Amino acid sequence: MTVEYTERGMxxxxxxxxxRFRNPKHIGEMENPTVVAEEGxxxxxxMFRLYLKIEDDRIVDxxxxxxxxxxxxxTGDMTVELVKGKTVAEAERLQIKEIADALGGxxxxxxxxxVLSYKTxxxxxxxxxxxxxxxxxxxxx
Amino acid sequence: MRVYLDxxxxxxxxxxxxxxxxxxxxxxxxxxxxxxxxxxxxxDAVERAQEIIARSINARPEEVVFTSGATQANxxxxxxxxxxxxxxxxxxxxxxxxxxxxxxxxxxxxKEGFRVDYLPVDAEGFVDTAELEKRLSDETILVSVANVxxxxxxxxxxxxxxxxxxxxxxxxxxHVNAAAGYGRVEVDVKKxxxxxxxxxxxxxxxxxxxxxxxxxxxxxxxxxxxxYISLFNLRPGTENIPGIVGFGRAVELxxxxxxxxxxxMTRLRDRLISGFEEIPYTLINGPRGKKRSPANVSCSFKGLxxxxxxxxxxxxxxxxxxxxxxxxxxxxxxxxxxxxGLKAAVAHGTIRFTLSRYNTEEEIDYTLSVVxxxxxxxxxxxxxxxxxx
Numbered sequence: 001m002t003v004e005y006t007e008r009g010m011x012x013x014x015x016x017x018x019x020r021f022r023n024p025k026h027i028g029e030m031e032n033p034t035v036v037a038e039e040g041x042x043x044x045x046x047m048f049r050l051y052l053k054i055e056d057d058r059i060v061d062x063x064x065x066x067x068x069x070x071x072x073x074x075t076g077d078m079t080v081e082l083v084k085g086k087t088v089a090e091a092e093r094l095q096i097k098e099i100a101d102a103l104g105g106x107x108x109x110x111x112x113x114x115v116l117s118y119k120t121x122x123x124x125x126x127x128x129x130x131x132x133x134x135x136x137x138x139x140x141x
Numbered sequence: 142m143r144v145y146l147d148x149x150x151x152x153x154x155x156x157x158x159x160x161x162x163x164x165x166x167x168x169x170x171x172x173x174x175x176x177x178x179x180x181x182x183x184x185d186a187v188e189r190a191q192e193i194i195a196r197s198i199n200a201r202p203e204e205v206v207f208t209s210g211a212t213q214a215n216x217x218x219x220x221x222x223x224x225x226x227x228x229x230x231x232x233x234x235x236x237x238x239x240x241x242x243x244x245x246x247x248x249x250x251x252k253e254g255f256r257v258d259y260l261p262v263d264a265e266g267f268v269d270t271a272e273l274e275k276r277l278s279d280e281t282i283l284v285s286v287a288n289v290x291x292x293x294x295x296x297x298x299x300x301x302x303x304x305x306x307x308x309x310x311x312x313x314x315x316h317v318n319a320a321a322g323y324g325r326v327e328v329d330v331k332k333x334x335x336x337x338x339x340x341x342x343x344x345x346x347x348x349x350x351x352x353x354x355x356x357x358x359x360x361x362x363x364x365x366x367x368x369y370i371s372l373f374n375l376r377p378g379t380e381n382i383p384g385i386v387g388f389g390r391a392v393e394l395x396x397x398x399x400x401x402x403x404x405x406m407t408r409l410r411d412r413l414i415s416g417f418e419e420i421p422y423t424l425i426n427g428p429r430g431k432k433r434s435p436a437n438v439s440c441s442f443k444g445l446x447x448x449x450x451x452x453x454x455x456x457x458x459x460x461x462x463x464x465x466x467x468x469x470x471x472x473x474x475x476x477x478x479x480x481x482g483l484k485a486a487v488a489h490g491t492i493r494f495t496l497s498r499y500n501t502e503e504e505i506d507y508t509l510s511v512v513x514x515x516x517x518x519x520x521x522x523x524x525x526x527x528x529x530x
Contacts, residue, residue, distance in 0.1 A: 018452075021449075021452065022456060024522075027522045028522065038524065041486075042485075042486035042489065042525045042530070043484070043485040043486045044485070045446060045474065045485070045486075045489040046446065047523075047524050047525055048524070049524035065522055065523060065524040066522060066523065066524070067444070067445065067446055067523040067524055067525040068446050068449065069446055069448035069449055070448055070449055070452050072446070072449075073449060073522075
């Protein structure tokens with residue numbers, strides 16, 4: 001048997017992640033978003049709400065709210081940062097790993113936080129696509 | 142301002158304790174089993190510490206065995222009693238709110254063929270003693286209950302439990318994990334009727350890595366560790382002499398100032414509780430008044446998550462603990478908060494503030510000015526509204 005650290009023993013946040021947690025740039029509510037998506041459950045300890053404002057298939061603004069730990073807030077903020085200004089098609093190609101990498105890595109037990117904001121993004125973009133498919137002319141942002 | 146309010150996790154070592162320990166690193170470094178003067182000096186130091194600790198719990202010095210801490214003491218007590226008494230029965234009783242160092246050992250024993258009952262607690266964390274009586278059987282050999290709950294500060298009715306066990310014809314051993322209670326409430330092994338008591342040094346301004354197990358004389362207990370060369374059969378391995386010396390000194394200081402320190406912590410505790418009660422959508426976990434540890438304030442701030450709160454308080458210089466899932470390995474809320482009936486979503490927003498004699502009124506003023514601000518800040522960015530929980 002090799003020596004194994006406990007997960008708690010390995011829970012160490014990167015300086016980048018902590019900086020994001022302390023000073024998130026994109027947190028807050030948004031008035032008149034094009035789409036809003038929510039994932040998670042407060043019973044499980046994390047919940048994430050994402051607002052996107054999309055004009056001509058481009059994400060012109062994005063904001064989020066978080067009920068969650070430091071990793072939840074930091075990954076949420078980084079997810080928003082990585083898609084803001086991008087086209088919907090570009091945002092759809094975002095990978096979970098890119099979110100984690102941009103934060104200087106995530107402790108393994110916190111990977112689910114990146115998954116949560118990623119899933120919320122996917123859900124928001126899918127909803128946007130659905131609403132577009134249903135309308136004849138492009139909706140005005 | 143730096144404010145340390147996580148004394149339930151560990152405490153700063155008292156300067157007097159450090160001073161007492163220092164000679165035992167470089168000058169009085171002998172091994173206590175050898176009768177030459179350096180060894181004798183170390184053995185004498187262990188004996189003095191045994192005397193001090195025994196006096197503090199109304200025991201005899203030879204009933205005190207040093208360990209690496211309360212975790213090891215709990216393991217030695219529970220497995221030691223279980224193995225030594227397995228021919229009399231294979232049933233143990235503990236509670237749903239014990240420290241993991243008790244619960245994990247019990248789970249291990251279940252795998253080895255013992256049966257363990259985990260007693261429920263009420264909404265304030267008190268163990269159901271009626272339920273205890275119901276579960277006692279001709280197979281029961283041990284009951285293990287902490288005298289103070291480490292998360293929510295409930296002072297458990299260990300004396301009543303001791304009495305229930307004494308009334309039985311058949312001997313049922315009582316183990317009390319006093320790691321969270323020592324230095325906060327009186328621990329008198331005779332009054333409790335305890336056969337085994339676990340103690341820890343680093344929670345009473347002693348060093349980390351040392352604790353003790355009280356074993357009442359005549360208690361059949363099997364060693365669970367094996368080795369050679371040490372003072373105690375139950376716990377082989379060279380003793381942590383500087384640690385033991387420091388433990389003894391920490392207990393001396395604790396006993397000298399016990400009433401004054403308890404009154405001081407109680408005053409600060411009640412100030413924190415009244416202040417937090419003014420924050421909307423906030424629950425105080427555990428009982429109020431005399432049945433609560435003087436050092437513990439456990440508070441659930443609805444609509445926010447504990448780890449974020451802990452780290453934001455840290456940015457403001459305040460160290461606290463959280464019962465949030467996000468700070469544990471399993472991502473489940475604390476078993477204690479679940480046992481008192483807290484919804485998971487509320488349990489995730491729980492912060493534990495624990496005091497020591499070194500905390501000041503000014504620190505409490507500062508904490509009471511920071512906490513409401515941080516709570517409001519986190520609620521503002523949360524998609525979960527406190528009134529919905």
